Amino acid sequence: MAELNPFAIPYDHKRYFFETLGLSERLLERCLGEALSAGGDFADLYFEAVTSTSLGMDEGIVKTAAQGVSVGCGVRVLSGERTGFAYTDDLSAERLLKAARTAALIASGPQTTRIAGFQQTHTPQLYPIAGSSDAEISAKLELIARADRAARAFDPRIVQVRAGLSDELRRILVAASDGTFASDTQPLARLNVAVIAKDEHNTARGSSGGGGRVTLDFFTGSKSPEHFAAEAARTAVLQLGAVAAPAGEMEVVLGPGWPGVLLHEAVGHGLEADFNRKKTSAFAGLIGQQVASSKVTVVDNGRMPGRRGSLNVDDEGNPTQETVLIENGILRGYLSDKLSARLMNMPNTGSGRRESYQAIPMPRMTNTYMLAGEDDPGDIIRSVKRGLYAVNFGGGQVDITNGKFVFSASEAYLIEDGKVTAPVKGATLIGNGPESLKYVSMVGNDLALDEGIGTCGKNGQSVPVGVGMPTVKLDRMTVGGTAR
């Protein structure tokens, strides 16, 4: 993917921490010194300041308005394979040094590691920087009011509408004993619409949403409130007439975009370096081996402008990158952070992420997608005699160690004799990570990324991510419906 720089104004992200929160390079060096005082071989400080706002319209009334502020610092010390960690929500020198001393205790001995001079990480500018202002609040209210109106106007069977807009501005500063010095300001916005449709026989739900590391302008184009509202309402009304999903192994066609959650679960998590370092992943030891059909190439790309999963730098201060995970079906690489890159003697892919200053970083995905193939999506459908066409999904989950993964379809149809026919009720699809993608027999030319709604959970930590995929046909996959 070409590197773009649409936000050309240089911005000094660290000023906020130095001027508003009173940090200084001298203090950072003192804290790192304290952190390494018991003999650790690496230490870093992660400062974070997050302001978040959420507005919600419910039953046509703006019922909820909330703002939050969270500020703190996490101190990490590495000693061999061991991690010591402490955090504080009080950024006074006294409390920072105390946290550093606590984290230091993971090691025991005299100080051996010297602190390198800070070298500022060069960062791209993949996203705009916008703060909340009063003018923005009224613009946000207008957006959710439009979503509410549009969902109600879509169909008289829409009986309940909730529309919400959440956004945050996350400022980070990372300083490490290896000289890493990086800062970033990360916006994140998301518009959501959830509806209930009801007719004389059935009730159904529908939801839609989108956003990214964007300003409100994002919602003025094709990703308008009306777009998301119509999508939520359409899904709910469609579900009113859905028939039972089929049960058993069959041909499955996944639509473009969010169904890429398949990749996130089937291969993405299993390729995070921590699990492979510990040999607890079903993908451990499979580098260079065939794990998917030769039509499958999967990348993780943290450098896509404005995307929900994108980052100028990861939470360890390293630039993010585009990493090839699977190339023409062959497993090429893992997603790594500083610890796993060092212990596994492999390149750092800039994948160290953390939920907040209260959490330890670990290898995580950013935007994970399959590259486009050459098949026409219509041909893919026509090639199926009896199967499932799944175009939208709820969440997914994976057992890293045995490789089994699930993802739950929220909008799906039967395919009968090459034609998309009846909508079916939600059903969970299940597969085995290192096996399932071997059954990919057709890959569409219609790669799409999701709308910007993904949140990934791992070891209790949530981070925003993106997924994407073209239309894909799997020759077999198990569909968990109730119909024969």
Place this chain on the structure above:
Amino acid sequence: MNTAQTELTDLAAQAVEMARRAGATDAEAVAFEGDEFSVHVRMGEVDELTESGSRAIGLRVFFAAEGGQRTANTSSSELSQDGIARLVSGAVELAKVTGVDPFAGLPEREAFGSLAVDELALYFEDIDSVPPQERIEIAKRCEAAAMAVDTRIQNSRGAGFDLSTSRRVMVNSRGFAGEYRRSYCGFSATPIAQDASGTMQTGSWYSSARTPRLLESPEEIGRIAAQRALRKLGARRVPTCQCTVVFPPDVSRGLMANLLHAADGDAIYRNASMFAGKLGEQVAGENITLVDDGTMVFDHVLPDGSTLRAGGFGTSPFDGDGLATRRTVVVERGVLKELLLNTYTGRKLNMKSNGKAARGLAGAPGIGGGNYFLEPGELTQEQIVGDVKRGLYVLSTMGFGVNLVTGDYSQGASGLWIEDGELTHAVEEITIAGNLKEMFRNVSAIGNDLEFRGAGAVPTVRIEGMTVAGS
């Protein structure tokens, strides 16, 4: 405990007072402080060690208006005087943009209440009595015991020991002030079993308590975790079929919690639940009685024969609105007797709150119960399995395929195959599906194995006529 004396209560009271001075009709502040210790060991060595504390505050303000009230929330980790001032001014400003809601507002004065904090035994002074080095040892012992069970266990996801204490405070402008502390400690292990085919399977088990005196033996927990990994080995798929499914306690707990989620007053008033309009009606078989109870205190017998009382993990003196918690029979002999209501959803449904408000620091209170349990039956698990000609004994479920609006249920699963009343080989990469409305009516057996290992407890449950999708 004298609730007026802590600094946290003062901060909350100050935020409420400042909001009132800024013109709010009513205000409510919740504040939280907590300390955590967490160690993770793997293959006998310390992997991660975390020790820290944090504090934060949340504020809700209300402004009376023609026809109702406007409301807004703010939360912050900045507890300086400037931080509190920003918390208050932010909430007051934000409330101007919200709509007038006829049902918004704090509870009526007479509704407030709290159980006696001391009698709930939620905090134990001896929580820190096990020194950090010993906590690390407990985790190591638990992992080592798991890895010693069988030569097929040579790797591990690790073991951990966690300890935390917290204090929670709530103050509002209608005279409610409450505060309580809680202590928690627990450990777990997750060994990995691997057979000749190279397939790996994890198994986890844990012990948790409000005081170290009530923790179980690390060796015993490690051995159970190992067995849970070993029994998954050799798993294969089964053909798609209709069959009986047995849910043991650690799986049935999540399944039967869907009865509570469907009785959530918020989902009910939005028509977003299959139980909307079903209050007083039969929603499950006559053998189903489900209770939500935020007041539970358990008598534990110690090794020396003495008894120690400790509050449940879902026990609290008051709910997120400041109402006393209580015991609620949600489903009695299959009839939906009560919904889970907070103050807001109670008003929406023209009913009274039954003390089920759940309040984080940010946002308005939602719905959340306390402890819950399904009334046990008479049968042992062996008897329940023994009656099954052909079916699935579930070891774990995966995924998000539960739709409470329609009741449609479809989850990934692993388990053990039952033939003629015997557990045979392990099964994986299958789904189980049905509709909760029917599943709750098709419970053909309930076990006598009710045991609280967390806030919820459900015995073994057997359900007829589910669809298993496999090869």
